[in-house]
Amino acid sequence: MKRLALAVLVLCGSCSKPKPQIHVFTWADYFAPDTISAFEKEFDCQVSLDYIESSEGLRARLDSGRSGFDVVFPSDEVMRSFIAKGLVEKIDPAKIPNMSNLSAKFRGLEYDPKNDYSVPYMWGTTGIAYNKEKVPTPPDSWAALWDPKVANRVTLLDDAREAFVAAVRAEGGSPTALTPEAIDKGRAKLTAAKVLAFDSQPKTRLIKGETWMAQCYNGDALQAAAAKERSADIGFVIPKEGGTIWVDNLCIPKGAPNRELAHKFIDYLLRPAVSAAISNEVNFANPNDAARKLIKKEVLEDRMANPTEEDLQRCSLLKELAPDLKKKLDDAWAQVKGK
Incomplete structure (x- = not known):
């Protein structure tokens, strides 16, 4: 017992x-x-x-x-x-x-x-990361993502707001005053984009040299630039039209x-x-x-x-969208992704 x-x-x-x-x-x-x-x-x-x-x-x-x-x-x-x-x-x-x-x-x-x-x-900020070997001149505009020279070597963020912001800015519009008309223009712009992928984490593609230009969060660009196995040096810019602060x-x-x-x-x-x-x-x-x-x-x-004050003055937080605009944006994004 x-x-x-x-x-x-x-x-x-x-x-x-x-x-x-x-x-x-x-x-x-x-x-x-x-x-x-x-x-x-x-x-x-x-x-x-x-x-x-x-x-x-x-x-x-x-x-x-x-x-x-x-x-x-x-x-x-x-x-x-x-x-x-x-x-x-x-x-x-x-x-x-x-x-x-x-x-x-x-x-x-x-x-x-x-x-x-x-x-x-x-x-941080959202801007453009680029392969310095393939793109020796730093891009200064969001329109660079639609340059035929980088066709099918570009990635855009897999995020409706950020992707549409890039498209609207490339067309000279204001992302802080998103209108139904701006969403329509953005949808047409994104549908016409020759992208390698919509990718919210393009760091790996940048490191491997698969993408030459990427809409990118600055921290991801920094990590790609610091990677010892990177195929080329990586740069990052906030285009002249401005970027997103997140x-x-x-x-x-x-x-x-x-x-x-x-x-x-x-x-x-x-x-x-x-x-x-x-x-x-x-x-x-x-x-x-x-x-x-x-x-x-x-x-x-x-x-x-840590961008300069001059760069930050061109950047802005994304504003919450009204329900009707958000629905229109979601519908437009579904069309872009389903093209």
């Missing part, structure tokens, strides 16, 4: 309690190599990662209110509708003391004036299974050392003021990662 009791004790001792889990829906290549493993070790938990392909894909996953995710990374242009539809929950600032590390200019952005629902994570945010979606651990994860990402290590790895501009002293000088001074 004693032997049986001892065996039961040994068996039960080997049955460890399952570790708490946190499910994160993020963009690809958005952490330093040890960001996740260090969090798992410190908080004795498991992190499950899934990857966003587009803002609309993220919206579709959250629409049910039961996505199963604890932390998501929506971009600025969808935040207003996410908040209005209740797709993200209010955060508890008392549980995220490292929010105080954020730069004042990244607090209270127009889509979330009191930061009730969002915490800025990284920011801000990716940390949010807790409606129905998050583990809100407590979600708050800890967000606060962890805002630690100066953690945030700086991420910027040093992914080369995106950082809204975390306390992290700046730990970010490599070459990242801070690289104009791809």
Whole structure:
């Protein structure tokens, strides 16, 4: 009997309690190599990662209110509708003391004036990345993406808003005042484009030399330019017509299974050392003021990662579209993709 009791004790001792889990829906290549493993070790938990392909894909996953995710990374242009539809929950600032590390200019952005629902994570610009060997003269206009010399060697972002912005700007229009007529013109322009692919992560194609010119997020261009295996040097420009400023945010979606651990994860990402290590790895501009002293000088001074004020004056955040315009844009995008 004693032997049986001892065996039961040994068996039960080997049955460890399952570790708490946190499910994160993020963009690809958005952490330093040890960001996740260090969090798992410190908080004795498991992190499950899934990857966003587009803002609309993220919206579709959250629409049910039961996505199963604890932390998501929506971009600025969808935040207003996410908040209005209740797709993200209010955060508890008392549980995220490292929010105080954020730069004042990244607090209270127009889509979330009191930061009730969002915490800025990284920011950057959208412009044109190009292969310096195949395109020796830096492109200065969005119209360069339609140049016959690069036909079938161009990629556009697999994102309706960004792709239409490029088309509208190439036609001399204003993306901040998108009209039904501008959408029609943009659809015609995009349908006529001779693209290799619509690709929201053209980094690999740039590195391999498959694409010579790409509508691209600046951080992806930087990562391609830094890749030792790249086939040629990679440049990046914000065209004369201007570019997009984007801000990716940390949010807790409606129905998050583990809100407590979600708050800890967000606060962890805002630690100066953690945030700086991420910027040093992914080369995106950082809204975390306390992290700046730990970010490599070459990242801070690289104009791809941190554009000049002159470049930024030509850039703008994407505005949320009215429902009727969004439907028209979605329909036009479906026609472009289905050509």
